[in-house]
Amino acid sequence: MPSQYPYRTTIRNEFLGVQKVIRAMTRDELEWLVAEQFRKWHDQAERKREQQRKKVEREVRTRTTESMKSQAKTDTKAALLQIHEFQTILPQSFGVSLQVDWDRQLDRAEYPAFEFNIPKPDGDAIRLQLLGPAPIPRRVKKPALEAAMWWESFLPFLRSRREVRNEAIEARYERALKEAETDHQREVKRYKAGESRVVDAFNEAAVAYNTARAAKKKRHLEQRAEFLSHQQAHNETIRQLRHRYEQGKLDAVERYFSTALGQSRYPDGIEGEPDPAYDEESKILVIDFSLPSPTDVPNVVEYRYVASRKTITPVEMKAKDYAKFYDEVIHQLCLRTMHEAFTADYANVVQTIVFNGRVSGIDPKTGSPFRSCILSCQATREKFLELDLTRVTPAECVRGLKGIGLSSLATLAPVTPILELNRDDDRLVVGKEVASGLRTGENLAAMPWEEFEHLVRELFEWEFAKSGGEVRVTQASRDRGVDAIAFDPDPIRGGKFVIQAKRYNMVVPPSAVRDLYGTMISEGATKGILVTTSHFGSDSREFAKDKPITLIDGENLVWMFQKHGRDFTIEMLPKGDPRRGLGT
Secondary structure (H helix, E strand, C coil): HHHHHCEEEEEHHHHHHHHEEECCCCCHHHHHHHHHHHHHHHHHHHHHHHHHHHHHHHHHHHHHHHHHHHHHHHHHHHHHHHHHHHHHCCCCCCCCCCCHHHHHCCCCCCCCCCCCCCCCCCCHHHHHHHHHCCCCCCCCCCCCCCCCHHHHHHHHHHHHHHHHHHHHHHHHHHHHHHHHHHHHHHHHHHHHHHHHHHHHHHHHHHHHHHHHHHHHHHHHHHHHHHHHHHHHHHHHHHHHHHHHHHHCHHHHHHHHHHHHHHHHCCCCCCCCCEEEEEEECCCCEEEECCCCCCCCCCEEEEEEEEEECEEEEEEEEEHHHHHHHHHHHHHHHHHHHHHHHHHHHHCCCCCEEEEEEEEEEECCCCEEEEEEEEEEEEEEEEEEEECCCCCCCHHHHHCCCCCCCCCCHCCCCCCCCCCCCCCCCCCCCCCCCCHHHHHCEECCCCCHHHHHHHHHHHHHHHHHHHCCCEEEECCCCCCCCCEEEEEEHHHHHEEEEEEEECCCCCCHHHHHHHEEEECCCCCCCEEEEEEECCCCCHHHHHHHHHEEEEEECHHHHHHHHHHHCCCCCCCCCCCCCCCCCHHC
């Protein structure tokens, strides 16, 4: 039965996943119905898209919220862990020994064995290069002879002819053999004639090889000797440092505890940097310790997600709780440092330790920097080792040791340290700048001795610049035995150096070297340096050979100045020159 609607079409909406058949009586009606249906579908699609968008937003908000809540929990765990590290600063040192391992300080490295990788001269290789391969006889292939045929028995002349041809073939073969042999003998003779060139080239290569090997062997032995010399000097320094520490010598004790306490590891925010000073007579060790300021100690106990602001907010300790926590940290640092120092002192050279805890910061009232001692504590070895640090309350323990500090250390109120050791030497004076006023080519042997001493001080300031050392000139005095004192902070090679400057125009007498050694002992110095514009005799060098004394003659002095860009000279003054006696 035919449809009563002559016009029809099928339309689809892929987003909604629907389709529909549209029927109409006229074409205009069909187009209107199609447009109307597409409009309805469009509205439905927009509503569906909006629903999907809101759903995605809800899912994103949910994931973001969950992520921020999870992040808040993670941050809280990290904050609590950090606080726990500060709360357990003292227990962290239990069972940990900071004794300096002297054996590990020694240099036990083996110098590499001698190697010479250039191959020895090869006569065969040289011969091959100059003459080519040795001649070999030319191979002559033996020709095949004609074989006898069965019909030769009926025709004898055929056999005769065959034999004649074979004889000719053999004759040609013999001639070829002789020619090949003659050619070979000629090539061998020519080859042997070039043998002298091979011998000369081999001998030349052998001489060059042996010369290069001997030069490298010599350099190896020189470098090995220098390496062993430095190694021996380093190891001797370590042994001397150990011996002097065990003998309770001031410089070695201070360097030992600087090295030992420098091995202690603290949470981030605590620099520590203990600075030990020792009094040899009373066996008291004073430790200046850089304490953390309140801004360096963590105070966040929780990270909380705030839904209304969609943020993670830190929750800090209450002011009262934080002040108590800060006090606990500082008291633990005090006990820990004293505990580490006493346990590291295996030679028992320290009988009393004074801990001075200092804080650096900016005064909010004046804006000026300050460094104040906020806690000072003293304990004898006997009394401290009687403590059971695993069970004490740090603040009560420090108070029991007669520690000095306000009830709330967080206020950073300064207190007077129980004891301070003054390392200032009243002989030291401000150095003068001399080098900048000297001309290129200036004769150091002719300059006034006072200026020469200041010039030597400048030189050693340049030398010690990399290690952060300090060089000071002493007051002018002809009998003091010391022209300058250097303080090198290096824990192994450093220490106190005494320097004497001799602006001489004659050989330095051995007595000057012996006097320097006596001055070293009286000053408690680790090294002595004698600088002169002249030179040293064999007796002086023999005396200094096995001692921590460095002799710098005029030639080396000029070289040291050149190394720092100063081109000076040294020319001995003749007898009778009025300037000659000024430095003797």
